[in-house]
Amino acid sequence: MTTSSSSAAERNLIKKFWKQFLVVFMIFLICFSLFYLNQKEKNAYINKTLELKGSVKEGDALFKMNCVGCHGITARGLVGPDLHSINQRLNDRKIIKQVIEGLTPPMPSFEIDPQNMSSLLTYLHTLK
Numbered sequence: 133m134t135t136s137s138s139s140a141a142e143r144n145l146i147k148k149f150w151k152q153f154l155v156v157f158m159i160f161l162i163c164f165s166l167f168y169l170n171q172k173e174k175n176a177y178i179n180k181t182l183e184l185k186g187s188v189k190e191g192d193a194l195f196k197m198n199c200v201g202c203h204g205i206t207a208r209g210l211v212g213p214d215l216h217s218i219n220q221r222l223n224d225r226k227i228i229k230q231v232i233e234g235l236t237p238p239m240p241s242f243e244i245d246p247q248n249m250s251s252l253l254t255y256l257h258t259l260k
């Protein structure tokens with residue numbers, strides 16, 4: 133009977149479709165959870181950094197070790213831009229993201245703990 137065999141084929145096709153849909157959906161779900169967890173972690177990092185009190189001296193040393201190659205010894209800019217009055221252009225959250233995310237190559241992302249990030253931020257605030 134042609135009708136029953138075609139409907140069996142149809143059922144198979146529908147089954148196949150749902151299987152594929154499920155696979156795609158699971159992949160999407162995994163990607164979304166990873167993105168969400170990453171975002172949550174980043175926010176926790178930024179909040180922690182903003183709560184801490186940084187030391188200008190430490191921040192100065194960190195800057196000299198990591199940033200002068202591109203931003204210049206006096207932070208007046210070289211490969212990277214002049215960082216004086218940076219906090220008039222970017223808020224603290226944006227500055228932290230700039231340092232830890234590496235969103236604007238060639239500037240790399242830095243793995244830096246919140247205490248050191250806080251010091252770096254405090255140092256950048258002194259660059260009027």
Ligand code: HEC
Pocket residue numbers: 195198199200201202203211212213215218221222227230231236237238239240242252
């Ligand atoms: C390899 C070179 C390089 C290094 C090292 C580097 N930067 Fe950068 N930085 C750049 C470049 C290039 C830009 C401009 C990116 C853009 O917006 O196109 C930039 C942009 C920035 C900005 C944003 C400036 C603005 O006006 O928007 C900040 C803040 C900054 N850097 C801070 C730092 C700090 C702090 C360090 C050290 C921990 C550092 N950078 C190390 C190259 C570098």
